Amino acid sequence: ETGVTQTPRHLVMGMTNKKSLKCEQHLGHNAMYWYKQSAKKPLELMFVYNFKEQTENNSVPSRFSPECPNSSHLFLHLHTLQPEDSALYLCASSQALRGGGFLGTDTQYFGPGTRLTVL
Amino acid sequence: ILNVEQSPQSLHVQEGDSTNFTCSFPSSNFYALHWYRWETAKSPEALFVMTLNGDEKKKGRISATLNTKEGYSYLYIKGSQPEDSATYLCAFQNTDKLIFGTGTRLQVFP
Numbered sequence: 001e002t003g004v005t006q007t008p009r010h011l012v013m014g015m016t017n018k019k020s021l022k023c024e025q026h027l028g029h030n031a032m033y034w035y036k037q038s039a040k041k042p043l044e045l046m047f048v049y050n051f052k053e054q055t056e057n058n059s060v061p062s063r064f065s066p067e068c069p070n071s072s073h074l075f076l077h078l079h080t081l082q083p084e085d086s087a088l089y090l091c092a093s094s095q096a097l098r099g100g101g102f103l104g105t106d107t108q109y110f111g112p113g114t115r116l117t118v119l
Numbered sequence: 120i121l122n123v124e125q126s127p128q129s130l131h132v133q134e135g136d137s138t139n140f141t142c143s144f145p146s147s148n149f150y151a152l153h154w155y156r157w158e159t160a161k162s163p164e165a166l167f168v169m170t171l172n173g174d175e176k177k178k179g180r181i182s183a184t185l186n187t188k189e190g191y192s193y194l195y196i197k198g199s200q201p202e203d204s205a206t207y208l209c210a211f212q213n214t215d216k217l218i219f220g221t222g223t224r225l226q227v228f229p
Contacts, residue, residue, distance in 0.1 A: 043210075
């Protein structure tokens with residue numbers, strides 16, 4: 001176990017639904033990340049939070065809305081998604097980012113992902 | 120656009136065989152190179168972080184080398200076992216992001 005949990009593990013939703021993905025880390029980290037992996041593509045960074053503040057939005061469409069209420073929890077709110085948004089969504093955490101968003105060489109610890117299917 | 124390439128895409132070996140994969144990455148703006156092991160339906164698990172040209176890291180039967188000048192890293196598995204079956208991901212780090220390759224999928228047959 002990596003100390004990062006994600007729920008649900010599988011989610012099927014229609015294009016008009018609203019749903020949320022949840023991530024929780026038990027590692028005392030202060031940086032949290034959302035990644036997307038589409039079929040046969042590399043992991044793609046979506047959002048970064050550092051001490052609950054969003055520091056990176058990698059040109060993600062507004063139908064994906066992240067929320068970080070505290071350093072241990074990260075949510076991804078989904079609404080009016082498209083079938084092409086079907087993918088594996090992974091959460092990760094690490095020690096805090098340094099000034100200017102610098103990662104250091106701290107390892108990112110990943111959750112097992114949520115497999116999302118949009119019908 | 121920063122590109123990280125991994126080869127081969129997939130590999131099938133017999134138990135006991137030794138194997139290696141390659142990760143190619145940009146040689147400019149390099150800060151670190153990360154290797155992860157990812158079993159199906161589980162979380163990616165960190166194997167190594169390497170920062171210096173010539174770095175070699177080892178964890179049990181798995182080892183990795185780094186050449187930052189030419190932009191590649193090798194991952195070696197000695198005496199592969201069925202439990203080594205997984206996807207091995209590398210990620211190039213510039214100062215504030217990890218850029219992942221698509222991985223090498225290893226299947227070890229008993």
